[in-house]
Amino acid sequence: MANKSIDSFVGEVRRLWKEHEEKGHPLDLRPPAAESAVAAFERKHRIKLSKEYRQFLLELANGGAWIHSLNDFEHRGTFKGIPGDFRKPFPHRRKWNLTARQFASMPEEGIDDAGYAAFWKDYFRPNLIDGAIPVCEGGCSRWYLLVVTGPGHGNVWIDEPGSEAGIFPATNGRGRRLRFDEWYIAYLNYLLARKSVGWIV
16 A cells, blocks of 8 residues: 555544544544554564554554554453464455354254354354454454455454354455455444444444
8 A cells, every 4th residue: 555545544544533533432542552562563473464454553543443452462361262373374265154054953052062062162263263363343243353364464354153144354345355444444434324333243
């Protein structure tokens, strides 16, 4: 992304944040991260953050406005069993989910509780989202993932196991996959159109 586009992204986010504040939406913004802190995070996890997400951290905020901070990733209990291993390549190239037949084979709760629990433990297994960091939680077990390792680096994917929707790329209306800056602008606009942003999806 050219510097002009980066500057445009920063300016548009600030404009949208102002609209959210005027609607009374709490942003809970944290101060931007220092370059040294971002670089240290990348070295520690042996990854390279996308330039758009880096710009968000360095110029806008290190967390807040529905985006997790770098510090959140150091305390993985925040993510209730996720994420996977940041250093391993993201395993998906297209939408992933179980088939209808596989869901139909799920053991019945109350009859085979151990099998039922094992089925869902496997469906929620962290290695399905290796190579991605969960930058935003949408509620109801929906997570917005930023790919940091492997093909598709910098793109946003959606992990929605709670509704049995699987893992799929965030796209625009024409099916083009979205990078962090494009997704975040669209997400802020989406939230502005809602009556409530308590639990958001």
